[in-house]
Amino acid sequence: MADSRINDLLITGDQTYASIDHSIGRLVLDTKAHSINWFKWLVVGVLGSGVLLVSLAWLIFQGVGIWGDNIPAAWGFDIINFVWWIGIGHAGTLISAILLLLRQQWRNSINRFSEAMTIFAVMCAGIYPLLHTGRPWNDYWLFPYPNILGMWPQFRSPLLWDVFAVSTYFSVSLVFWFVGLIPDFATLRDKTNNKYAKVVFALLSMGWRGSTKHWHRYEQMYYILAGLSAPLVLSVHSIVSFDFAISIVPGWNVTVFPPYFVAGAVFAGFAMVILWGLPLRKYYRLEHLITNRHMDWMAKILLATGIIVAYGYFLEVFYQLYSANPSELKLLKGVRLDGMYAKFYFMLILCNCIIPQIFWWNKARTSTFWLMFVSSAVTVGMWLERFVIIPMSLTSNYLPSSNKPYYPTFWDIAMFAGTIGFFIMLMILFVRFLPMINIFEVKDLLYKMKGQKEFVEGQKPVEVQ
Numbered sequence: 001m002a003d004s005r006i007n008d009l010l011i012t013g014d015q016t017y018a019s020i021d022h023s024i025g026r027l028v029l030d031t032k033a034h035s036i037n038w039f040k041w042l043v044v045g046v047l048g049s050g051v052l053l054v055s056l057a058w059l060i061f062q063g064v065g066i067w068g069d070n071i072p073a074a075w076g077f078d079i080i081n082f083v084w085w086i087g088i089g090h091a092g093t094l095i096s097a098i099l100l101l102l103r104q105q106w107r108n109s110i111n112r113f114s115e116a117m118t119i120f121a122v123m124c125a126g127i128y129p130l131l132h133t134g135r136p137w138n139d140y141w142l143f144p145y146p147n148i149l150g151m152w153p154q155f156r157s158p159l160l161w162d163v164f165a166v167s168t169y170f171s172v173s174l175v176f177w178f179v180g181l182i183p184d185f186a187t188l189r190d191k192t193n194n195k196y197a198k199v200v201f202a203l204l205s206m207g208w209r210g211s212t213k214h215w216h217r218y219e220q221m222y223y224i225l226a227g228l229s230a231p232l233v234l235s236v237h238s239i240v241s242f243d244f245a246i247s248i249v250p251g252w253n254v255t256v257f258p259p260y261f262v263a264g265a266v267f268a269g270f271a272m273v274i275l276w277g278l279p280l281r282k283y284y285r286l287e288h289l290i291t292n293r294h295m296d297w298m299a300k301i302l303l304a305t306g307i308i309v310a311y312g313y314f315l316e317v318f319y320q321l322y323s324a325n326p327s328e329l330k331l332l333k334g335v336r337l338d339g340m341y342a343k344f345y346f347m348l349i350l351c352n353c354i355i356p357q358i359f360w361w362n363k364a365r366t367s368t369f370w371l372m373f374v375s376s377a378v379t380v381g382m383w384l385e386r387f388v389i390i391p392m393s394l395t396s397n398y399l400p401s402s403n404k405p406y407y408p409t410f411w412d413i414a415m416f417a418g419t420i421g422f423f424i425m426l427m428i429l430f431v432r433f434l435p436m437i438n439i440f441e442v443k444d445l446l447y448k449m450k451g452q453k454e455f456v457e458g459q460k461p462v463e464v465q
Helices: 017-029 036-062 077-088 090-101 105-109 111-132 136-142 158-191 195-205 212-245 257-283 292-323 326-336 342-360 368-394 410-433 439-450
Strands: none
Touching: 017 158, 017 410, 017 439, 036 111, 036 410, 077 090, 077 111, 077 212, 077 257, 077 368, 077 410, 090 105, 090 111, 090 158, 090 212, 090 257, 105 111, 105 292, 105 439, 111 136, 111 158, 111 257, 111 410, 158 195, 158 212, 158 439, 212 257, 257 292, 257 368, 292 326, 292 342, 292 368, 326 342, 326 368, 342 368
């Protein structure tokens, strides 16, 4: 029996199990599915990665002095970009784990590429704190290990909590992503005629035959990993926010930071999912699997988290006014609302608070233009939020000698551009070599919609080359 609770707009058209195999599998097995535009984006990603490599090499050769960081702004682009990338990495695990535990079927068409986005974003984020230590070849000192030097990490430091939180988040997300791919690897193994691809997919599918025992164990493991991932989504950015919240720097030491950072991370992550999802569904003709209903719900989440973020901005201003702390008032009135950085603060309010309100209108939530426009604005706005928090507070603290402007250098900007290129390259390669939509979960959704186990009588399976 069909499940009447599932809206049929999650899959449109007269789809069958074979047509779903074909729609997704052809992107991996058929080289003709990728035109010249795919190569153009790959070139962009490779060039960006080259910029990143040059930036890393020059940084290791010269030291962190090539960055704009200096006293009082000892944290600059490196920590801004670290927090920004970590935030983007939140949507994938949120969509996969939390929506899975809540039995939300609309996650099926978007969870795979958003999980990949999470892993790649955390890889980009991890580069910054490793280099920020100044001597990355000694970064293993961050981990507690027996040694004759008596060196031991400072467990009371939130910077050390970052090490464990981010590395745990990355490890669990990676395992969760790979486990979810195993049944699809088996599908591709059985569909491909290329002997090399068959061997690779056979190895990756780890002997999957789709037996009842395999499915039983798979679901047990998948739900356990989802249960582990769900609290990690909330904990990682909360811990990142502790880097600021437990300090005494004006603008940082407020208790609203953990929930405010988590909401901001989901906000930025969903914006990035929309930015990738819309072009991918258009370019690969996947409108029947990534439908307007998916976009509508993602836009609603963007609107809801945007309101939470706006409330966080309001609370920050309230705390600063209510505290009557001269340093807090100086930061608010002399730096954020007036001064050389004020334009960034007002741009932040515009991008994160005002523009997303367009999603109160139904048509805007399914309009390609407005979805791309708002998502782009949110992505920029969330980067500005980190800029507002970090250099603005550091250059306006308790000491008059700290009133010095912060300027990023060429290498700050080059490294940031390089991480964007690296992220694009990984996503483009992912689209080419791995199924970007979960095949078996979409087929399971189709079964629940139609209540049909096998192919319709007389139906011809679609060949996947």
